[in-house]
Amino acid sequence: MCWHCQSEVTGEYLCGQCVKVQPLSKALDYFACFKLDRLLAIDEQQLERIYYELSRTFHPDFYCTKDDSEKTISLGNSAFLNSAYRVLKDPIQRVEYLIRLEAGAVKDIRSNPPADLFEEILELQEDMETFRGLSPEKDSTERAALREKLQRERERLEGRQEEMEKALGAKYQEWDELQVANADPSEARDQKNGVLRSMQEILSNRTYICNMANELLETTG
Amino acid sequence: MAYSEKVIDHYNNPRNVGSFKKEDDDVGTGIVGAPECGDVMKLQIKVENETIVDAKFKTFGCGSAIASSSLATEWLKGKSVAEAQKIKNTDIVEELNLPPVKIHCSVLAEDAIKAALGDYQKKADGKKPKVEEAAASS
Numbered sequence: 001m002c003w004h005c006q007s008e009v010t011g012e013y014l015c016g017q018c019v020k021v022q023p024l025s026k027a028l029d030y031f032a033c034f035k036l037d038r039l040l041a042i043d044e045q046q047l048e049r050i051y052y053e054l055s056r057t058f059h060p061d062f063y064c065t066k067d068d069s070e071k072t073i074s075l076g077n078s079a080f081l082n083s084a085y086r087v088l089k090d091p092i093q094r095v096e097y098l099i100r101l102e103a104g105a106v107k108d109i110r111s112n113p114p115a116d117l118f119e120e121i122l123e124l125q126e127d128m129e130t131f132r133g134l135s136p137e138k139d140s141t142e143r144a145a146l147r148e149k150l151q152r153e154r155e156r157l158e159g160r161q162e163e164m165e166k167a168l169g170a171k172y173q174e175w176d177e178l179q180v181a182n183a184d185p186s187e188a189r190d191q192k193n194g195v196l197r198s199m200q201e202i203l204s205n206r207t208y209i210c211n212m213a214n215e216l217l218e219t220t221g
Numbered sequence: 222m223a224y225s226e227k228v229i230d231h232y233n234n235p236r237n238v239g240s241f242k243k244e245d246d247d248v249g250t251g252i253v254g255a256p257e258c259g260d261v262m263k264l265q266i267k268v269e270n271e272t273i274v275d276a277k278f279k280t281f282g283c284g285s286a287i288a289s290s291s292l293a294t295e296w297l298k299g300k301s302v303a304e305a306q307k308i309k310n311t312d313i314v315e316e317l318n319l320p321p322v323k324i325h326c327s328v329l330a331e332d333a334i335k336a337a338l339g340d341y342q343k344k345a346d347g348k349k350p351k352v353e354e355a356a357a358s359s
Contacts (some may be wrong), residue, residue: 115336119252121261124282211259 003069013057013077021058023073029101037050038102039179040095040172042088051085095172096203099196117205121212124153128219147220154216155208164206171199224284225318231288236295239277241265246348249341251333255325260286264333266297267307268341273297273305278333285323289313289330297334300342308334 001008002015002022009015009022024033031038034050056062058077063070087093127150134143175195178188224232241248247268254261260282267275276294280287290315294347298306313319313327 052347117263118252120287121254122252122263122279125261127280150234208259215259 005087013054016109021063021070021073021077024080028080030097031087031101032047033081033084034088036088038098038178039176040091040098041176042094044089047085047088051081054081072090087165090202091172095199098175099200099203102192102196115206122207124150124212124216127153128215150216150220154213154220157213157216161206161209161213164202164209168199168206170193171202224288227259227292227317228284228288228319228338231291231317232284235278235287237275237277237298238279240279241267241275241277246344248337249337249339249344251336251338251340253329253332253336255282255329258282258325259269260326260329262290262333263329264290264293264337266337268302268335268345271288271302273302275301282329283323283326285317285319285326286329288317289319289326290333292316293330293334302338303339305334 002018002020004020005015005018007015007017011019011022013024014021033054034042036042036046055078058074058081060071060074060078063074065102066074083095087097127146131143131146131150134146136143175192178192180189183191241250243250243265245267249266249268251265252261252263260280262278262280262282264278265276266273273343276297278290280290280292296308296312302309308331310324310327310331312326313330316325317327321325
């Protein structure tokens with residue numbers, strides 16, 4: 001129902017009767033906002049097209065002469081639209097959002113990152129600590145050797161990051177295939193949860209490795 | 222957000238920083254981390270006759286993570302292995318007055334305690350298989 005004239009809203013975003021802008025439904029998710037299926041390979045052209053279309057519909061500039069309620073709605077809708085667009089445009093943020101969205105159905109979607117990764121990170125942290133403690137003048141040989149080691153480590157981590165992104169790409173495809181296949185819902189749910197969980201695992205390890213690579217870069221210059 | 226005085230004290234004067242030899246039979250090591258914030262925590266216990274005689278930690282992370290693990294090592298010392306199992310993250314939260322956004326640091330410390338105890342237990346059990354084998358074959 002239209003918040004203004006109380007008639008049934010027949011238009012999608014504007015009331016068919018009084019043409020007032022309507023607040024977006026609270027239940028609307030980012031994918032639905034752009035009329036996209038919950039797939040990870042999205043139609044980027046459609047994303048752009050609908051983004052521009054809705055931006056024109058909701059932009060606060062078009063409402064500066066309207067009353068306060070309409071201004072507030074246009075502002076709220078635009079803010080939602082902008083974050084939805086930003087998140088869906090970025091492949092990593094897109095999958096993170098999808099996992100959050102689907103996690104309602106999945107308890108305990110978080111899996112434990114492997115302990116050997118922590119050990120590796122801890123060793124690198126210790127080496128960095130040593131490196132920061134070395135004086136460029138007095139311990140120049142040791143420092144140069146350690147720097148080289150840390151730089152090699154960083155390259156190795158960056159290589160791993162690439163591998164992880166490849167693995168993630170394969171999971172994207174797996175997810176999309178499950179979504180399109182339209183199999184028996186309960187059976188598909190288990191499979192989907194499995195895919196979500198492995199995506200989450202790769203993502204958290206990737207975050208760790210990215211942070212570490214950045215820190216190594218900052219430390220060794 | 223302001224840290225509580227206790228957090229600042231542990232942060233400025235961390236207790237029991239360091240490490241034991243991971244390979245030693247009387248040492249239990251727990252290494253845990255939180256990918257979201259990049260924290261990583263290593264906590265080790267030294268056990269004699271089922272009592273924790275010493276504990277050490279090394280944490281790379283925020284002040285609350287350092288304080289949580291520092292406090293954990295203090296509490297662990299002198300406790301029996303069974304008593305140590307009972308340390309809860311909520312005890313750490315209470316003692317350090319951690320704000321809600323830092324509760325995960327105390328969870329990390331509890332995880333580290335559990336991991337260290339588990340590692341020690343595994344080593345202790347590993348020393349006994351001869352007895353079990355003997356029992357199984359008899």
